[in-house]
Amino acid sequence: MRVRRAGDAALLVETGDxxxxxxxxxxxxxxxxxxxxxxxxxxxxxxxxxDPAVCDLDRLAARLPGLPLPEAAAGEAAPVEIPTVYDGEDVDVVADLAGLSREEVVARHAAASYTVAYLGFSPGFAYLTGLDPALHVPRRDSPRTAVPTGSVAIAGPYAAVYPSQSPGGWRLLGRSDLSLWDVERDPPSLLRPGTRVRFVVREGDR
Incomplete structure (x- = not known):
């Protein structure tokens, strides 16, 4: 591991993977x-x-590479289940791009085991690894100006659920009512790096 200073109050550790x-x-x-x-x-x-007033950054930098690492960050915790209605606007487009039927797209997406790689883009937005390679399709050429909260989407090798309404260019496969970001919750984000995730097919209500 390589540890570098990142300003006056942070360290950036290069882990390699x-x-x-x-x-x-x-x-x-x-x-x-x-x-x-x-x-x-x-x-x-x-x-x-x-906090530099409490923690000496040089000593912390020397300590970090020697911390014993757990075997697995997620431990034995059960995966977070995300109930999903697969009625997204892009299911047919993804099927055409992947050379699959609409039913095969849904089945492959729901059958995969996902892990939260990291959070980014917007609060609570988790980049999920584990997407079936057959569903690795490119983003839209033109992003939507407003993707609804709860939209289940894919882009490249990642899957995600939009925790709030925002612009976005990912391909929409469906929607979920599960709350991924809640400022009244501690922590606010339901998903954390290393959390395992699975999507569960449910019937639509419209």
Missing amino acids: LATSHRLDAAVRGAAIPGVVDVVPGEHTVLVTA
Whole structure:
């Protein structure tokens, strides 16, 4: 691991791969180091922010590479189930791009086992790995100006659920009523890096 300063109150750890990022995230949180304010894992990095008045960043930088890493960040926790109605506007487009039937697109998406790689784009927006390679389709050429909250979508190798209404160019496969972001909840995001996820097919109401 390579540790670099990121401003006056943070360290950026280059982990080299997603699994190590998740394990280091869990290790830092589990260590409960005084002065550490937040841990933000990325695909190949982990950003550790700290209060310099409480935590000496040089000592923290020396300590981080030696933290014992757990075998798996998610442990034995059951996957978060996301009930999904597969009536999205882009199901037929994805089927054409993938050379599959509409039913096969739904079946392949729902059968996969996903893991939260990292959060980004908007609060609570989780990039999910594990998407069936047959469904690796490109984004739309022109993003929508407003994608509804709860939209289940795919783009490239990732799947996601929009936690709030926002612009977006991902392909929409369906929708879910599950609340992924709630400021009254602690933590506000239902999904965290390393969390396992599965989509459950449910019948539509419209």
